[in-house]
Amino acid sequence: MQEDIAHRALQSRTLAPDRPLEQRLAELDDLHARGVISDEEHRAARAAALGG
Numbered sequence: 001m002q003e004d005i006a007h008r009a010l011q012s013r014t015l016a017p018d019r020p021l022e023q024r025l026a027e028l029d030d031l032h033a034r035g036v037i038s039d040e041e042h043r044a045a046r047a048a049a050l051g052g
Contacts, residue, residue: 024049 025046032042 021049 028037028042028045028049031037032039037045
């Protein structure tokens with residue numbers, strides 16, 4: 001289930017390159033703060049957004 005959520009987060013518009021990086025990171029932080037994504041998913045999605 002967590003892998004599915006992480007996959008959806010990575011494929012969502014949250015990480016779409018046409019949006020400002022700051023906005024994408026803020027949305028990831030919000031998802032994490034609300035418990036939608038785990039610590040691990042948050043780290044992976046931030047790394048992907050940052051190009052790492």
